[in-house]
Amino acid sequence: MTGPGAILLKGGRLIDPANGTDAVLDVLLEEGRVARVAPSIDAGQGVRVLDVSGRWVTPGFIDLHVHLREPGQEHKETILTGSRAAVAGGFTGVVAMPNTAPTNDSRLVTELMLTRAQEADLCRLYPAGAITRGLEGKQLADHAELVDAGCVCITDDGHPVMSAGMMRRALQWAQQMSLPVMVHEEDLTLSHRGAMTEGAVATRLGLLPIPASAEVSMVARDLVLLEEVGGHLHLAHVSCRGTVELLRAARKKGLHVTAEVTPHHFVLDHAAVGDYDTHAKMNPPLRLPEDVRAIREAMADGTIDAIATDHAPHGPADKEVEFSRAMNGVVGLETALPLTLELVRDGVLTPKRAVELLSSRPAEIFRLPGGRLSVGDPADVTVVDADAVWTVDAAAFHSKSMNTPFQGREVRGRVTHTVVGGKLKFLEGAVGADL
Amino acid sequence: MGHLLAMTDWDRPRLEAFFPRAQAALEALEGGPAPVPSRLAGRWLANLFFEDSTRTRLSFETAATSLGMRVANWSEGGSSVSKGESLPDTIRSVDAMGPAAIVIRHPQSGAPGLVARYAKAVVINAGDGTHEHPSQALLDTFTLWKRWGSFEGRRVAIVGDVLHSRVARSNLTALRTLGAEVVLVAPPSLLPAGVEEMGASTTSDFDAILPEVDAVMMLRLQIERQKEAFFPSVRDYGRRFSLTEAREKTLKPEALVLHPGPMNRGVEIASAVADGPRSLVLSQVTYGVAVRRALLEVLL
Numbered sequence: 001m002t003g004p005g006a007i008l009l010k011g012g013r014l015i016d017p018a019n020g021t022d023a024v025l026d027v028l029l030e031e032g033r034v035a036r037v038a039p040s041i042d043a044g045q046g047v048r049v050l051d052v053s054g055r056w057v058t059p060g061f062i063d064l065h066v067h068l069r070e071p072g073q074e075h076k077e078t079i080l081t082g083s084r085a086a087v088a089g090g091f092t093g094v095v096a097m098p099n100t101a102p103t104n105d106s107r108l109v110t111e112l113m114l115t116r117a118q119e120a121d122l123c124r125l126y127p128a129g130a131i132t133r134g135l136e137g138k139q140l141a142d143h144a145e146l147v148d149a150g151c152v153c154i155t156d157d158g159h160p161v162m163s164a165g166m167m168r169r170a171l172q173w174a175q176q177m178s179l180p181v182m183v184h185e186e187d188l189t190l191s192h193r194g195a196m197t198e199g200a201v202a203t204r205l206g207l208l209p210i211p212a213s214a215e216v217s218m219v220a221r222d223l224v225l226l227e228e229v230g231g232h233l234h235l236a237h238v239s240c241r242g243t244v245e246l247l248r249a250a251r252k253k254g255l256h257v258t259a260e261v262t263p264h265h266f267v268l269d270h271a272a273v274g275d276y277d278t279h280a281k282m283n284p285p286l287r288l289p290e291d292v293r294a295i296r297e298a299m300a301d302g303t304i305d306a307i308a309t310d311h312a313p314h315g316p317a318d319k320e321v322e323f324s325r326a327m328n329g330v331v332g333l334e335t336a337l338p339l340t341l342e343l344v345r346d347g348v349l350t351p352k353r354a355v356e357l358l359s360s361r362p363a364e365i366f367r368l369p370g371g372r373l374s375v376g377d378p379a380d381v382t383v384v385d386a387d388a389v390w391t392v393d394a395a396a397f398h399s400k401s402m403n404t405p406f407q408g409r410e411v412r413g414r415v416t417h418t419v420v421g422g423k424l425k426f427l428e429g430a431v432g433a434d435l
Numbered sequence: 436m437g438h439l440l441a442m443t444d445w446d447r448p449r450l451e452a453f454f455p456r457a458q459a460a461l462e463a464l465e466g467g468p469a470p471v472p473s474r475l476a477g478r479w480l481a482n483l484f485f486e487d488s489t490r491t492r493l494s495f496e497t498a499a500t501s502l503g504m505r506v507a508n509w510s511e512g513g514s515s516v517s518k519g520e521s522l523p524d525t526i527r528s529v530d531a532m533g534p535a536a537i538v539i540r541h542p543q544s545g546a547p548g549l550v551a552r553y554a555k556a557v558v559i560n561a562g563d564g565t566h567e568h569p570s571q572a573l574l575d576t577f578t579l580w581k582r583w584g585s586f587e588g589r590r591v592a593i594v595g596d597v598l599h600s601r602v603a604r605s606n607l608t609a610l611r612t613l614g615a616e617v618v619l620v621a622p623p624s625l626l627p628a629g630v631e632e633m634g635a636s637t638t639s640d641f642d643a644i645l646p647e648v649d650a651v652m653m654l655r656l657q658i659e660r661q662k663e664a665f666f667p668s669v670r671d672y673g674r675r676f677s678l679t680e681a682r683e684k685t686l687k688p689e690a691l692v693l694h695p696g697p698m699n700r701g702v703e704i705a706s707a708v709a710d711g712p713r714s715l716v717l718s719q720v721t722y723g724v725a726v727r728r729a730l731l732e733v734l735l
Contacts, residue, residue: 040651192663195544200629204443206544206566209628252484320523320541386698 011053060092060380065308072101085399090415105130121168157180171231190214216242239284241294280324313401338411383417461725476503498728513575595654
């Protein structure tokens with residue numbers, strides 16, 4: 001009764017938060033869908049059986065925030081290499097930021113990205129369109145055109161929309177398409193050429209400071225606009241305690257606001273900059289220990305919805321320079337899982353909550369396929385060996401770039417299998433369209 | 436012997452051992468040209484200035500030539516840097532020419548540390564961004580050491596744009612290491628966050644602190660900061676933070692006044708104070724040559 005190409009995941013611990021499941025169950029995948037979930041499924045003829053006993057079986061991870069650099073900066077990453085990194089990290093779907101060259105502010109660029117993703121045939125790629133043309137903050141991009149071409153949200157990521165009037169009208173225009181407006185919150189008059197977070201480390205190193213208010217004041221502004229005109233506001237890479245507090249208050253009011261956090265912001269604080277380590281330079285910057293504590297609490301209690309990597313590949317020429325001149329950002333797709341599991345081991349997150357943050361909740365808030373494993377759902381599955389100990393080595397990344405602040409870190413937890421649409425895309429270190 | 440990147444790398448014994456070396460260098464310079472060629476004779480020093488300088492560059496050059504070294508001066512204008520060459524590439528090229536030392540001034544904090552990763556030569560930080568200016572702190576503390584002998588129980592005010600000052604950071608560290616108390620005096624907009632963790636106390640009340648300190652180090656006010664609204668105007672800044680003749684009169688009788696230069700006369704310091712009996716401004720410059728000569732002897 002089972003057709004060719006069916007996969008039976010046998011003996012794993014199924015953690016499927018959307019269905020409230022955390023139990024040892026077999027999962028049968030067939031014709032790109034979840035066909036059956038039961039305590040013991042017998043493999044039929046031609047079914048490929050994968051023994052995943054002792055492993056976690058979860059809905060595929062979904063990263064709401066990656067930079068795949070194509071088109072325009074293919075020397076840093078391409079949609080192919082970025083997709084390889086994604087499936088290696090357990091991600092079955094990624095939302096690709098529009099700060100490409102040219103900017104993804106038109107159907108042509110969106111379609112190019114989707115074509116490249118189809119050619120790569122690895123993970124699902126969801127383009128994010130620009131809020132404003134060329135990310136310049138001057139004129140709205142054609143959002144309806146972008147949505148019709150396949151964009152799932154709009155954002156000027158990396159370029160805050162400094163005009164409150166522009167942001168208000170973006171929220172208004174986007175809401176008729178139920179489109180999330182993803183915001184990089186930074187008041188440029190407050191960050192003011194700064195290179196790292198305001199505090200003792202910036203002071204010692206003589207680096208111009210970026211105060212928390214640069215982020216928090218813009219969050220406050222946009223929440224006021226959201227309350228006034230409606231829509232869906234999504235806060236990218238939340239980095240400070242003040243933002244978390246505003247987010248909680250906005251939730252209480254019932255505003256439609258969601259938020260993501262990056263692994264580097266919940267694992268590292270400003271001390272990681274050390275002696276001008278440009279791999280610890282990102283925007284928003286690494287914050288103070290009190291901010292990290294607040295973010296972890298918000299991840300645990302549901303205030304923050306999603307873990308997103310802000311995967312930002314850069315080459316050595318962008319990082320082996322003076323700190324203030326170094327490009328912002330780190331690669332993150334291949335280290336997100338073990339860094340998240342650090343919070344599970346620290347007792348901050350339950351395994352179920354960790355999977356929610358990596359998979360079910362991001363799928364839900366962006367209304368993307370996947371994120372759960374009910375019968376009939378897409379067969380997007382990640383299998384995790386939560387106890388595997390390994391050492392981060394950027395040279396072994398599938399990504400084209402190696403800019404990680406976690407080089408040499410001993411971590412625990414590794415993706416062993418990634419299945420997208422019922423096909424095995426990642427298997428114990430190997431990547432392929434149909435392994 | 437290693438590079439000179441930051442005063443945070445120097446402990447107290449090292450500083451205290453250095454001052455007599457600087458004193459010997461001062462005496463040697465006052466005695467005219469070296470009678471015998473020094474062991475550094477014939478080696479050369481690259482003065483790389485990515486930012487303007489008068490005192491620092493000239494004093495490194497004077498110090499090096501007094502030891503029989505040759506000096507190549509380079510500044511950013513008209514170089515390959517304007518063609519987009521990266522700092523690591525520039526340094527690899529300079530280093531391949533075989534200098535014994537690279538003296539670098541750079542507008543970016545941390546640049547000398549980056550240079551040190553690529554150079555075989557000894558790297559001397561001659562001022563990097565808003566980070567450190569360690570040879571300035573050595574000459575400032577040497578100037579005070581000659582007057583005081585010991586720093587225990589001494590209290591020094593560093594006054595002005597602390598946020599953007601590499602001189603303030605290096606002096607704060609050196610003075611604390613030597614056992615002095617340091618109070619940073621600046622408007623809140625120009626006091627960096629968390630600077631207390633470097634061992635300083637802070638205040639915005641210059642008038643209140645004046646009678647309590649043994650030395651006042653005035654910082655140069657970067658007038659262009661007015662455009663960025665760190666203060667409303669030079670005039671308004673001066674109303675609270677300029678070392679005027681009236682304020683000078685409230686200092687302890689034996690209190691000293693220092694300024695690293697270049698001075699904005701009438702802005703952060705009145706001419707009469709800068710040229711007055713408490714002022715060590717020109718001693719600082721004279722000692723600067725001796726300190727840098729001693730540095731080359733110690734480091735190379």
